[in-house]
Amino acid sequence: MSALIAPSLLAADFLHLEKDVRLINEHADLFHLDVMDGRFVPNISFGFPIVDAVHSMATKPLDVHLMIRHPQTYIERFCKAGASMLSFHLDATRDDPESILGIIMDQGVKPGLAINPNIPVEKLFPYLDLCDFVLIMSVFAGFGGQAFMEETYGRVERMKAEIVSRGLSTHIEVDGGVSPRNASRLISAGADILVAGSSVFRADDPAAAIAAMRG
Ligand code: DX5
Numbered sequence: 457m458s459a460l461i462a463p464s465l466l467a468a469d470f471l472h473l474e475k476d477v478r479l480i481n482e483h484a485d486l487f488h489l490d491v492m493d494g495r496f497v498p499n500i501s502f503g504f505p506i507v508d509a510v511h512s513m514a515t516k517p518l519d520v521h522l523m524i525r526h527p528q529t530y531i532e533r534f535c536k537a538g539a540s541m542l543s544f545h546l547d548a549t550r551d552d553p554e555s556i557l558g559i560i561m562d563q564g565v566k567p568g569l570a571i572n573p574n575i576p577v578e579k580l581f582p583y584l585d586l587c588d589f590v591l592i593m594s595v596f597a598g599f600g601g602q603a604f605m606e607e608t609y610g611r612v613e614r615m616k617a618e619i620v621s622r623g624l625s626t627h628i629e630v631d632g633g634v635s636p637r638n639a640s641r642l643i644s645a646g647a648d649i650l651v652a653g654s655s656v657f658r659a660d661d662p663a664a665a666i667a668a669m670r671g
């Protein structure tokens with residue numbers, strides 16, 4: 457069993473972003489881009505100019521993770537900026553998640569729903585057949601470099617069991633504190649995509665860190 461590795465550019469070197477884009481092109485599977493608005497989460501990261509710039513030289517797909525309120529307002533713009541996968545948080549909107557997932561799909565982009573660690577995974581079950589992937593946070597969204605929460609293994613297992621029992625092909629992405637220390641257990645639990653920021657970009661050998669997480 458193996459997983460796709462999606463390095464999170466939140467931990468990249470923004471003065472030398474081109475170097476880190478090349479690293480992902482060469483060694484990883486997806487670009488993970490964390491968009492934060494200072495409202496849904498207490499932090500602000502980056503928006504369209506960075507997504508555009510990365511897209512202009514990326515040879516791997518862009519996985520854009522929206523941690524913003526009212527995600528529907530910006531979905532079409534992020535799709536046009538080059539997202540191949542686009543996720544938003546279930547509790548970031550009072551609108552019907554189904555219609556937002558539909559808008560993403562209509563743009564030819566893979567839709568995903570994300571949840572923080574305090575939301576039962578069962579809350580995503582009604583939407584699984586509309587999602588290309590679900591994003592299970594293994595830290596509270598908002599900051600890189602936080603400690604992985606151990607209860608994530610059980611959450612991934614419960615989600616995987618539901619997906620399998622319904623014969624769905626929804627992928628499971630895990631995000632936050634992922635490293636070579638917990639990757640293989642996450643893959644065994646059912647994770648298909650691993651997001652990793654600090655453990656890639658703070659490593660002495662980022663390419664080796666990516667290879668060590670693949671499984
Ligand atoms: C957290 C972000 C994560 C974060 C991961 O809100 O969604 O993608 O960048 O960073 P690490 O791997 O350092 O926890």
Ligand code: ZN
Nearest residue numbers: 490521631651
């Ligand atoms: Zn993320």
